[in-house]
Amino acid sequence: MRPPILFPLFAEVTSLKGVGPRMAPLVQKVAGPLVRDLLFLAPTGVVVRRPMTAADAVEGEYGIFEVTADRLFTPGRPGAPLKVRTSDATGFVHLVWFGGSPQHVDRLLPRGEPRIVSGKVERFNGEVQIPHPDVATLDKAGEIPAAEPTYPGTQGLTSRQVRRLIGAALSTAPDLSEWQDSAWMQARRWPGWRTALDAVHAPTGEADLSPDAPARQRLAFDELFAHQLALARRRRARLIHPAPVIAPGGASRRMEAGLPFTLTGAQAQAVAEIRRDLSSGQQMGRLLQGDVGSGKTAVAALALADVASSGFQGALMAPTEILARQHHQRLAPMFSDAGVTAVLLTGRDTAGERRERLAALASGEAQIAIGTHALFQDAVRFDRLALAVIDEQHRFGVNERQRLQAKGDPRLGAVHLLTMSATPIPRTLELTQYGELEVSRLTEKPPGRTPVTTAVLPLARIGEVAKRLKAAVETGAQAYWICPLVAESEATDLAAAEARAADLRRILKVEVGLAHGQMPGVQREAVMADFADGRLPLLVATTVVEVGVDVPNASIMVIEHADRFGLAQLHQLRGRVGRGVKASSCILLYGGHDGALGETAKERLETLRRSEDGFEIAEEDFRLRGGGDPLGLRQSGFPAYRFADPVRHRSLMMAAADDARLVLARDPDLTSERGRAIQVLEELFDWKGHKTGSD
């Protein structure tokens, strides 16, 4: 419930003097419907005025002059400007109005009387000129402030009007009890909330607009903290769902012993984190993040084995038939050796197979189901489903995930959830997108992986690349050739990919497969399968190359127009190679035949050449794209923050997340003194209904 102290801030903007029915929609457009929204509208600029004389006036800057009006030039013809010549001891200052009334101007600047005038200095025919100046009498000089914030305006609402309304809003803003930790505040020398608001709206120079200015940092931290609290609350809400207690048993041990490798440190840690969740008696919600090839499947398989050991059932859902089959092919024998039965469910099972497998799941005779979307169809029934694992989680809708989870028996408790993603994302994005999930990261690659050598070349050298490709294919290598889907029309792109496939067929004199998003899924998967089985040496594809498909023999990846892809996507694509024993390479072809490439684009591709660490690449990509690109940030999954900048306030966001968790762990109902203040903060920002990436 909203505390009364916040009522003035949650009043409609029409409660402010001067905001009538005509102005209200304009204010709403610029700031929002509430007085609070005006307070939270940070200035985007600042006008700094300094005292000047006619002789030392600096063009382009804002000056304050003390002058005396000399003569008034009324326009000779309609449309010509109205001018007043004024002077100080050093020379003339011409004031100009376009479309002003002579009477009004005459009244503002009576001849022979001193006035303070201010505005942006221009030069016109060598004369100092100020268009549309502010004018004040000497005793009211204070009405022309030395610095004035500017705000986004709109048609019919000027920056000045917005500023005035914000002034009115500020005067209604109450002092609120401090919700931030006092030691933290002192260490940063941040002002209190109310003081910070005043400061943000009274910048004295550009430095005050910086995201690093103390007042801005403070408000940004408030905002991030409130957001993270909302996410932390959702995480806690999940934890109150009782769920089956899962503990590793004989099958887990046999499964682990049966793995053809030992777990990496990162895998072992992820398994430990999952086991801690699964054995807690509360519903797990965990995201397993790890680059392509980081070994997520083994982690998931062990969790599933634990579930089977504990007498429950688990499901592993993959987005494509080929992936589901691959998982089943690899895992079923290991499960079987561990005494666990795993069945495969896809859309292409024969009626007989399907009936049999459904029966095995319904009776509990099969403990593990591996499959595609077929898994959450109505006909699928489990006896005791306790864990849903979602591979390549971004390929599934929330509803699809929930439909699978809903197959649990409520009497046993909620179904644990493990989602997996091969797209490493920056920490900050992880916090906003998946803040209500726990996250395990596989930051380490399994040993024995062949590093991929990456080259960045202009498209003009495509002939050379084709020649080297030919030599490699002749020695039995397999290669991917990726054509981007970027043109205005998919048809053109497709034609480009088809033409490329034909070129390569002709030059290399080998069979070339083509896979793209426009072909029927079944046909596409058939081509991919041919490539996976080594029947095709070369696969030309648009970006539909299935995430997660493992073709260890493929050792070359050529990406055309690499500059048109996102870094994460390039990294993902590159992850298709370097999976076997062969030395692997990735060739990034950029630009048209002129070979021109911008600085940032170069830096981006260079990052990729230098690093094979998906987490590092994600952070770097984010940094390069970030700042000054709020739209890009929003598209990448950040909410529309008012004060916070996910790039510049990165470390604040991390601190806010830690603090939010800590606060709720210590004081879940927020009843302490600080807790009660925090409740006010939560109301103030109101993040509760905000959606996240995993909604």
Ligand code: ADP
């Ligand atoms: P992804 O994270 O992309 O799903 P996978 O689970 O498919 O990765 O693993 C990629 C390959 O690495 C598989 O062939 C798997 O057998 C192998 N692998 C996984 N973990 C290890 C490990 N600890 N040591 C060696 N090889 C491993």
Ligand code: MG
């Ligand atoms: Mg995988």
